[in-house]
Amino acid sequence: MIGVGKAKQYSNVLDKPLSKGKQEVSLSAFSFLFSELVQYNQTQVDNIAELERRLEDAGYSVGARVLELLCHREKGNRRETRLLGILSFVHSTVWKVLFGKVADSLEKGTEHEDEYMISEKELLVNRFISIPKDMGTFNCGAFVAGIVRGVLDGAGFPAVVTAHFVPVEGQQRPRTTILIKFAEEERSETGLSSLHIPALLSSNLVQFIWSRWRSWLLQSTFHLLDTLSFPIYTVSSLTCE
Amino acid sequence: MSRASGPRSGDAIFASVERVNAELFTLTYGAIVRQLLTDLEEVEEVNKQLDQMGYNIGIRLIDEFLAKSNVGRCVDFKETAEMIAKVGFKMFLGVTASVTNWDADGTCCSIVLEDNPLVDFVELPDTCQGLYYCNILSGVIRGALEMVSMKTEVTWIRDVLRGDDAFELQVKLLKQVPEEYPYKDDE
Numbered sequence: 001m002i003g004v005g006k007a008k009q010y011s012n013v014l015d016k017p018l019s020k021g022k023q024e025v026s027l028s029a030f031s032f033l034f035s036e037l038v039q040y041n042q043t044q045v046d047n048i049a050e051l052e053r054r055l056e057d058a059g060y061s062v063g064a065r066v067l068e069l070l071c072h073r074e075k076g077n078r079r080e081t082r083l084l085g086i087l088s089f090v091h092s093t094v095w096k097v098l099f100g101k102v103a104d105s106l107e108k109g110t111e112h113e114d115e116y117m118i119s120e121k122e123l124l125v126n127r128f129i130s131i132p133k134d135m136g137t138f139n140c141g142a143f144v145a146g147i148v149r150g151v152l153d154g155a156g157f158p159a160v161v162t163a164h165f166v167p168v169e170g171q172q173r174p175r176t177t178i179l180i181k182f183a184e185e186e187r188s189e190t191g192l193s194s195l196h197i198p199a200l201l202s203s204n205l206v207q208f209i210w211s212r213w214r215s216w217l218l219q220s221t222f223h224l225l226d227t228l229s230f231p232i233y234t235v236s237s238l239t240c241e
Numbered sequence: 242m243s244r245a246s247g248p249r250s251g252d253a254i255f256a257s258v259e260r261v262n263a264e265l266f267t268l269t270y271g272a273i274v275r276q277l278l279t280d281l282e283e284v285e286e287v288n289k290q291l292d293q294m295g296y297n298i299g300i301r302l303i304d305e306f307l308a309k310s311n312v313g314r315c316v317d318f319k320e321t322a323e324m325i326a327k328v329g330f331k332m333f334l335g336v337t338a339s340v341t342n343w344d345a346d347g348t349c350c351s352i353v354l355e356d357n358p359l360v361d362f363v364e365l366p367d368t369c370q371g372l373y374y375c376n377i378l379s380g381v382i383r384g385a386l387e388m389v390s391m392k393t394e395v396t397w398i399r400d401v402l403r404g405d406d407a408f409e410l411q412v413k414l415l416k417q418v419p420e421e422y423p424y425k426d427d428e
Contacts, residue, residue: 013364023263025266026258026334026335033266040277097262098264099262099265124261
C-alpha cells in the first residue's frame with residue numbers, strides 16, 4: 001500500500017497531532033495563490049473599497065484561526081488579555097510565525113489615543129504586487145489587515161484595521177502601515193477582556209448574592225429552604241478566595 | 242549554481258528558494274475555498290473555479306519551474322511525470338510525490354502525494370462531500386503542461402479528505418500539440 005505511515009488516518013481532524021509549524025512552502029507558491037485570491041476577488045466587485053473589504057474578510061478568517069492555533073501552541077493555551085499584550089503578540093508572535101520575522105515597528109498613534117500602527121517596509125503579500133495607477137490607494141495589505149482584525153477580535157479587542165501605503169524618503173517603494181483603531185470600549189489601556197471580567201465581577205457578585213439572600217429571607221420559609229443551598233455555597237466559596 | 246550543470250534536484254532548489262510558513266499558505270488557501278463556497282454555493286462550481294485558478298497559476302508557474310530547475314526537454318511523458326513529482330512538487334510545496342500506475346502505452350499515470358500542505362486543519366463537512374478540496378493542484382498541472390505543448394486531463398482518484406489513504410492524481414496525456422508558436426529555445 002502506498003503512503004502507509006505518513007498519511008495516517010484520523011477519524012477526526014482534532015485527533016491529529018498539531019504540527020510544530022516548521023513546515024514550509026516556497027514563497028512563489030504562496031504568491032501565486034495570493035495573486036489568484038486577489039484576481040478572483042477583482043471579478044466579484046465594482047470598486048476598490050469593496051475589493052479591500054473582501055480581501056479583509058478572507059484575512060479575517062485566517063486571523064481567527066491563527067489566534068487559536070498560536071495561543072495553543074506558542075502560549076500554552078493562554079491568551080493575552082491586555083491591550084498592549086495582544087498588540088505585541090500580533091507584532092511579534094503572529095508576524096514571526098506567518099511572515100518569518102517580527103514586524104518592523106509597532107507605534108502608538110500621536111493624534112488619537114486609540115490608534116496603533118504596525119509598519120512593514122515590504123509586506124510579504126505585497127512583494128510581487130504593483131498597483132496599477134487607476135486603482136489609486138488600493139493595498140493588498142488589506143488581507144493582512146484582515147488577519148490582524150481577526151486576531152484582535154477573537155481575543156476580545158474589536159478594532160477597525162486598515163492597510164495603507166506610506167511613502168518613505170529615499171525609497172522607491174512605499175512601506176505598508178497597518179492602522180488599528182480600537183472600538184470605543186477598548187480605549188482604556190487595561191482593556192476589559194473576558195478573562196478580567198470574572199475577577200472584577202466577583203465583588204459585585206457577592207453583593208448581588210447577599211442582597212438576593214436577604215430578600216429571600218423575607219420570603220416564606222418554604223421558599224427559602226428550597227433555594228438556600230445554592231447561594232450559601234457560592235458565597236462561602238467566593239469569600240474563601 | 243552554474244547554468245551549465247544538469248538538472249537540479251528538487252531538494253536543492255527548495256533549499257535555495259525563499260520560503261514561507263506552510264500554515265500561512267494552508268490557511269490562505271482555506272480562506273479562498275471558503276470564499277468560493279460562499280459566493281458560488283454549488284460545490285461543482287467551486288471545483289471548477291479552483292481548477293481554473295490552478296490553471297492560471299500553472300501557465301505562469303511553468304516559467305519559474307524551467308528557469309530554476311534547469312531541466313532540458315523531457316524525452317517522453319514518463320520523464321515529464323517524474324519531473325513533476327520529484328522536482329515540481331518539491332520546489333514549490335516542499336513535498337515529494339511518486340509516480341505509479343502507468344498504463345501500457347505510457348500516456349496515463351498516477352501522481353501520489355504522501356503529504357499535502359493544502360489540507361492541514363481541514364475536514365469536509367457533510368454539505369461539501371462533493372468538493373475536490375485540492376482541485377487547484379490538478380489545474381496547476383494541467384496549465385503547466387499545456388504551456389509545454391501537452392494537453393492533459395487531470396482527475397482525482399484518491400483524496401484523504403474523502404476517506405482514502407493518500408492523494409492520487411491521475412494525469413492522462415490527451416495529445417501532444419505540435420509547437421506552432423515561436424517558443425524560444427536556444428539550443
